Amino acid sequence: MTSLSARTPRFALVAHDARKDEIVEWVGLQLVPLSGMHVFSTGTTGSLIKTAFSELNVTCLKSGPLGGDQQIGAMICQAELDALIFFVDPLSPMPHDVDVKALTRLATVYDLPMACSRSTADLIVDGLLGEKTDERF
Numbered sequence: 001m002t003s004l005s006a007r008t009p010r011f012a013l014v015a016h017d018a019r020k021d022e023i024v025e026w027v028g029l030q031l032v033p034l035s036g037m038h039v040f041s042t043g044t045t046g047s048l049i050k051t052a053f054s055e056l057n058v059t060c061l062k063s064g065p066l067g068g069d070q071q072i073g074a075m076i077c078q079a080e081l082d083a084l085i086f087f088v089d090p091l092s093p094m095p096h097d098v099d100v101k102a103l104t105r106l107a108t109v110y111d112l113p114m115a116c117s118r119s120t121a122d123l124i125v126d127g128l129l130g131e132k133t134d135e136r137f
């Protein structure tokens, strides 16, 4: 087993419009651990996070409806991510619903730690940075 310090954890952070304020707030609460990670994000979510926390290492992909969800899905297939934090809006129809479903499906297929809520996102951060029993690091 390699140690966590062997490489920087890579997190994808994504939120639908109704939950963008929530993900920015969550990032603020997890700023210390996230500072040691490489963050990938869909376009609009990533810009908001970058604006709020310029000290974070954030790579912005395409906006979700323009292919950003699919870019993150491709990263999952290529084992380029360690976790997906995806604050989904369960109450609104989405024009790119198929992309949303494909993304969560791929996270499941590849057994990638995925959180759609703050409490689970906290558990993932704690789990990945706590005592390591996970051979992915």
Ligand SMILES: O=C(CO)COP(=O)(O)O
Pocket (backbone or CB within 6 Å): 014, 015, 016, 017, 041, 042, 043, 044, 045, 046, 062, 063, 064, 065, 068, 069, 100
């Ligand atoms: O739509 C999204 C995820 O499905 C998020 O995309 P944005 O961060 O570009 O709004």
